[in-house]
Amino acid sequence: MEILLTKAPGGALIPLDDEQAEKIRKFKPGGVIRANIAQARNAAFHRRWFKLVNWAYDIWSETAEMPTHRGQPIQPNFEKFRKDVTILTGYRHMVVGVNLEIRWEADSISFASMDNETFESLYSKTIDVIIGKVLSDPKLTADEVREHIDYLMTFDG
Structure with a gap:
C-alpha cells in the first residue's frame, strides 16, 4: 500500500x-x-517535460522528411519520438528480441523509476537533444531557429 x-x-x-x-x-x-x-517528484515539472517534448515533436513532424515503405508514407508517432528523445539523453538500456536483434529501449520516467535529481538531468539533456536533433533541421530558416530557441529557453529554469 x-x-x-x-x-x-x-x-x-x-x-x-x-x-x-x-x-x-x-x-x-x-x-x-x-x-x-x-x-x-514534482508533477508540474513532469507535465512541463511532456509539454516540451510535444512542442519538439510538432516541429519535428512538420519538418523531418518522413520515409516511405513500399510506396506508403510512414507516419510520425509521438510515443516513438518521446522514447527516442529519452534514449538520446542517455536514459536507456539494451534489450534483445526473440530474433536476437539488440536495440536500445528508453528507461522509464515514471515517478517510481526516476527521482527528482535524475529527472532534472533528463530535462536538461532533453533540451540539448532538441537543439541538436530537431532545431538543426536544414529546412528551418535561421529566423525560425532563433524563434524556436527563444521559445525553448522559456522551458529552461
Whole structure:
C-alpha cells in the first residue's frame, strides 16, 4: 500500500488528505509498520517535460522528411519520438528480441523509476537533444531557429 504524507512544521509526517488518513486508520495502534520513504517528484515539472517534448515533436513532424515503405508514407508517432528523445539523453538500456536483434529501449520516467535529481538531468539533456536533433533541421530558416530557441529557453529554469 502506498500512503502519501506531508511533513508538518514540527517534523511529524502526516497524511496528505482524508483518503490517505483512511489508509492509515487501517493499521492497528502499537503495530509495527515497515515503510520505504521517498520524496515524490514534482508533477508540474513532469507535465512541463511532456509539454516540451510535444512542442519538439510538432516541429519535428512538420519538418523531418518522413520515409516511405513500399510506396506508403510512414507516419510520425509521438510515443516513438518521446522514447527516442529519452534514449538520446542517455536514459536507456539494451534489450534483445526473440530474433536476437539488440536495440536500445528508453528507461522509464515514471515517478517510481526516476527521482527528482535524475529527472532534472533528463530535462536538461532533453533540451540539448532538441537543439541538436530537431532545431538543426536544414529546412528551418535561421529566423525560425532563433524563434524556436527563444521559445525553448522559456522551458529552461
